[in-house]
Amino acid sequence: MKQRSWRELDESDVRVRPGRRGSRPRTKRRPEHADAAAALVIGVDRGRYTCALDGDPHRRVTAMRARELGRKSVVIGDEVSLVGDVSGEPDALARIVRISARRSVLRRTADDTDPFERVVVANAEQLVIVTSLADPPPRPGFIDRCLVAAYAGGLRPLLCLTKSDLAGADDLLELYANLDLPVVVTRFDSEPDALRARLDGRVSALVGHSGVGKSTLVNKLVPEADRATGAVSAIGKGRHTSTSAVALPLPGGGWVVDTPGIRSFGLAHVTPDDVLAAFPDLAEGVEDCPPHCGHLGAPEDPDCGLDEWVAEGHGTPRRLASLRRLLHSRTGREDQD
């Protein structure tokens, strides 16, 4: 299978091509940092990174980037190597000297203040799409874009439907029945045990529009979340507070990454094949497609091979319709969400 594009396009992977002529090294070899400590980045605030040594939520160290990282960005969920003062004492400052290769990336869209799509969470295993069943009503366009972002970034999506005391889940379940998409349903007057079972021991990113009940959920999942989020806002005064993600430790192990202020995801780099990879029953059906086929079918891609593939009995027409809906959301505009 084709290399997944999120690896190729990771903006932190800025490669500097070495000069072709054998030039003398300008600087002596960098130290290897064999004694560096492994840590997980759990908070980012204006150039200061909160890291959990060995992923232990009780061993927190503040760090800054070492100059040798160059332009590589450091984001929540990054697995890093630290040198310097890793004591975690109040004024101690360690240095991040290495970022491990990312297993997944979640990007936010470019916005008015920043024209680049940036990675906001690295290495999350799951993307939990939090949607209320009512008040505010569900927005399938938003869910579809989240699904595409998850497939393209290497995360497994999980749909979490909140406020089930206000409305039933049947319509939405029907809409997503043809995707291999796990769904949990929650309401604020009962414990989110099914969700907890899927989060324990994993790193999961939570996304959702304002008002869907995400904070209510996080406070149930992470007993100290109030304190933790309170601490973050006390440090980070100003505009950035509301948009920066934070990783919160789950009592059963694992982390939830809350991503406030992220309303949609960067899909500009996503290819049709990235989305197709999430549909193994249909993936082979594109072998006879014309070059650069977008697989949308008529009128955009009238010669797409998927129509015939499904007519021959592979997959189902409903699966194909679901795939094409997601492919459309990739090309759709933000304001259609």
Ligand SMILES: Nc1nc2c(ncn2[C@@H]2O[C@H](COP(=O)(O)OP(=O)(O)OP(=O)(O)O)[C@@H](O)[C@H]2O)c(=O)[nH]1
């Ligand atoms: N009826 C009902 N209301 C809920 C439920 N969960 C949360 N709410 C209410 O919905 C409102 C929004 O909940 P929050 O948890 O603050 O939602 P949020 O997604 O964190 O929203 P922001 O804080 O704006 O990002 C609050 O008034 C909650 O009390 C639920 O299961 N049922």
Ligand SMILES: [Zn+2]
């Ligand atoms: Zn096609």
